Amino acid sequence: MFSIFVTVMAKIQGKRNSTKKEVIIEKASRLFREKGFGAASMRDLAEHVGVEAASLYNHIQSKSEILQTICFKVANEFMTNLEAVEASNQSTLKKMEAIIRRHIRMMLEQYEYVYISDHEWRHLPEPYLSNFLNQRRSYRKRLADIIEDGTTKGEIKAIDPYTAVLVILSAISGIDSWQRSRKSTTAEALESNMVKYLIEGLKK
Amino acid sequence: MFSIFVTVMAKIQGKRNSTKKEVIIEKASRLFREKGFGAASMRDLAEHVGVEAASLYNHIQSKSEILQTICFKVANEFMTNLEAVEASNQSTLKKMEAIIRRHIRMMLEQYEYVYISDHEWRHLPEPYLSNFLNQRRSYRKRLADIIEDGTTKGEIKAIDPYTAVLVILSAISGIDSWQRSRKSTTAEALESNMVKYLIEGLKK
DNA sequence: AGAAAACACTAACGACTGTTAGCCATAACT
DNA sequence: AGTTATGGCTAACAGTCGTTAGTGTTTTCT
Numbered sequence: 001m002f003s004i005f006v007t008v009m010a011k012i013q014g015k016r017n018s019t020k021k022e023v024i025i026e027k028a029s030r031l032f033r034e035k036g037f038g039a040a041s042m043r044d045l046a047e048h049v050g051v052e053a054a055s056l057y058n059h060i061q062s063k064s065e066i067l068q069t070i071c072f073k074v075a076n077e078f079m080t081n082l083e084a085v086e087a088s089n090q091s092t093l094k095k096m097e098a099i100i101r102r103h104i105r106m107m108l109e110q111y112e113y114v115y116i117s118d119h120e121w122r123h124l125p126e127p128y129l130s131n132f133l134n135q136r137r138s139y140r141k142r143l144a145d146i147i148e149d150g151t152t153k154g155e156i157k158a159i160d161p162y163t164a165v166l167v168i169l170s171a172i173s174g175i176d177s178w179q180r181s182r183k184s185t186t187a188e189a190l191e192s193n194m195v196k197y198l199i200e201g202l203k204k
Numbered sequence: 205m206f207s208i209f210v211t212v213m214a215k216i217q218g219k220r221n222s223t224k225k226e227v228i229i230e231k232a233s234r235l236f237r238e239k240g241f242g243a244a245s246m247r248d249l250a251e252h253v254g255v256e257a258a259s260l261y262n263h264i265q266s267k268s269e270i271l272q273t274i275c276f277k278v279a280n281e282f283m284t285n286l287e288a289v290e291a292s293n294q295s296t297l298k299k300m301e302a303i304i305r306r307h308i309r310m311m312l313e314q315y316e317y318v319y320i321s322d323h324e325w326r327h328l329p330e331p332y333l334s335n336f337l338n339q340r341r342s343y344r345k346r347l348a349d350i351i352e353d354g355t356t357k358g359e360i361k362a363i364d365p366y367t368a369v370l371v372i373l374s375a376i377s378g379i380d381s382w383q384r385s386r387k388s389t390t391a392e393a394l395e396s397n398m399v400k401y402l403i404e405g406l407k408k
Numbered sequence: 409a410g411a412a413a414a415c416a417c418t419a420a421c422g423a424c425t426g427t428t429a430g431c432c433a434t435a436a437c438t
Numbered sequence: 439a440g441t442t443a444t445g446g447c448t449a450a451c452a453g454t455c456g457t458t459a460g461t462g463t464t465t466t467c468t
Contacts, residue, residue, distance in 0.1 A: 020415090036326065038242035042456060054457080055416050063456065119323070122240065157404065162382075162389075163397035170378020171371040178370050185366075193367035200361065201405020224445090246426060255446075258427080262445045267426065 021059045024049055028066045029112035037067055037120040067120060068128050074117035075135050077106065082142060092150025093199070096168075099143065100198055103172045104191045111176070118173045140165050168198055225263045228253055232270045233316035241271055241324040271324060272332050278321035279339050281310065286346060296354025297403070300372075303347065304402055307376045308395045315380070322377045344369050372402055 018026075027048045031040045042063055046053040060066060081102050085095050107114050121132050140162075147161040171194065178190075222230075231252040235244045246267055250257040264270060285306050289299050311318050325336050344366075351365040375398065382394075 036240060036242055038240055039327070041454075043454085051415095052417060054418080054459095057457070058415050123243070159401055160393075160397040163394065164401055166378055166382050167371075167375040167398065167401050170375045170381075172374075174370055174374020174377070177374075178366075189364075190367065193364040194371065197363055197368055197371050197405070199405055201401070201403055245424075247424085256448080258429095258448080259446055261427070 019059075020049075024056060024059055025066055025069055026112075029070055029116055032067070032070075032120055033112050033115045037116075037123045064123070064125050064128075067116070067124060070113050071117045071121050071124060071128075071132055074106075074110070074113050075132060075139075078103075079135065079139060082139060086142065086146070092146060092153065092155040095146055096150075096156075097195060097199065099146075100168060100172065100195055101191060103169070104175070104194060105187075107172055107175045108187045108190075114173075115176050118176075140169070143168075171198060223263075224253075228260060228263055229270055229273055233274055233320055236271070236274075236324055237316050237319050241320075241327045268327070268329050268332075271320070271328060274317050275321045275325050275328060275332075275336055278310075278314070278317050279336065279343075282307075283339065283343060286343060290346065290350070296350060296357065296359040299350055300354075300360075301399060301403065303350075304372060304376065304399055305395060307373070308379070308398060309391075311376055311379045312391045312394075318377075319380050322380075344373070347372075375402060 024045070028040070028045050031045055031048060034040075035044070042056060043053045046056055049056065082099065085098050088095065088098075090098070121129070124132055143165045144161040147156070147159070147164050150156040151158050151161070175190070175194075228249070232244070232249050235249055235252060238244075239248070246260060247257045250260055253260065286303065289302050292299065292302075294302070325333070328336055347369045348365040351360070351363070351368050354360040355362050355365070379394070379398075
């Protein structure tokens with residue numbers, strides 16, 4: 001009964017098949033990225049949504065609820081993908097490549113969300129902050145386990161797995177500082193260039 | 205005459221051979237990193253310095269002056285190092301290794317400053333913002349030129365130079381998200397692990 | 409048609425922001 | 439010893455912050 005109620009709500013408000021809450025979060029994600037969570041004000045956000053600041057609270061509960069929604073949406077999406085890769089029967093190198101490609105695509109297709117999840121999680125209130133950091137730590141641990149498994153099996157070079165995870169994740173999250181200056185580069189080219197470097201390195 | 209005046213000033217105020225302005229900037233750097241520039245208040249900062257908020261303005265001109273000082277200090281230091289490497293007569297691979305090692309050491313030794321320069325430059329007011337971005341663009345361009353030079357000479361693998369710069373710089377700046385969780389790792393180990401990956405890649 | 413729910417509005421609260429004015433003590437220089 | 443500059447302090451300004459209360463209007467359901 002409750003879920004039916006919610007569904008009806010969504011239909012009522014929809015423009016382009018999206019709830020007003022979704023519109024708010026979408027606009028907020030751009031704003032949070034541009035100005036940072038702390039510097040983006042609810043009045044700013046309201047203006048972009050086309051409404052007065054107070055009216056936002058008919059759809060959301062607080063400013064930080066928006067941040068929570070974004071951060072955990074991204075975290076869950078990555079976690080789900082990781083589980084699929086873990087369950088698959090590919091070689092270690094293929095697994096890593098799949099994960100890298102997934103990250104790059106998420107970065108390109110859901111840029112605002114991923115950026116915020118990467119850079120603004122500090123402003124999450126407890127207990128969400130601890131929750132988020134636990135998820136992140138777990139994610140990285142499992143990634144490192146895949147790499148370590150690969151080195152013990154001799155499938156990939158013997159390298160410190162934590163360092164490898166650090167390099168890979170950081171490199172991808174750094175795409176943000178790039179995409180403005182090199183719009184000409186297509187997504188596919190960027191993806192294959194990055195995969196090439198991250199797999200094969202610089203040395204000839 | 206003016207410079208003598210300034211020198212005397214520095215001696216007067218010094219605790220541990222540092223001006224009070226330097227103390228303020230040092231404390232501010234930790235605060236800006238922990239809370240972000242926007243969320244860190246002058247009253248917060250004043251408390252850490254052991255003084256009332258208004259008293260800070262006897263030593264600095266504004267909050268953003270602190271940010272400017274930090275950002276350009278870091279930028280200049282990297283730029284100076286780059287010029288030295290460019291002028292040297294090493295192989296491309298050695299040049300890149302030197303730059304990578306320098307970045308890692310700066311990250312470990314001047315963590316707060318480098319972090320802020322990496323993450324909080326958005327809050328620089330004009331015209332400093334444009335200035336900073338120009339310097340950064342120039343730095344990356346020259347780094348890419350070194351790599352490109354190496355590929356045409358056949359000294360390193362044929363890889364998109366811009367992608368390589370992106371991967372290298374991002375990987376290093378990602379050390380921040382690591383150092384808390386892996387304090388056990390020594391600086392030397394981290395450095396050699398990262399260099400190994402960034403030079404040799406993952407593939408066996 | 410009438411009841412109810414959804415949602416936008418204005419006004420305002422209390423807390424907090426960076427910063428300035430002005431005052432007073434101490435320390436340095438002549 | 440007397441003048442001056444340094445650098446603390448309190449108080450305050452003008453503005454912004456997230457958020458709530460209360461009201462009115464529109465839309466949906468019965």
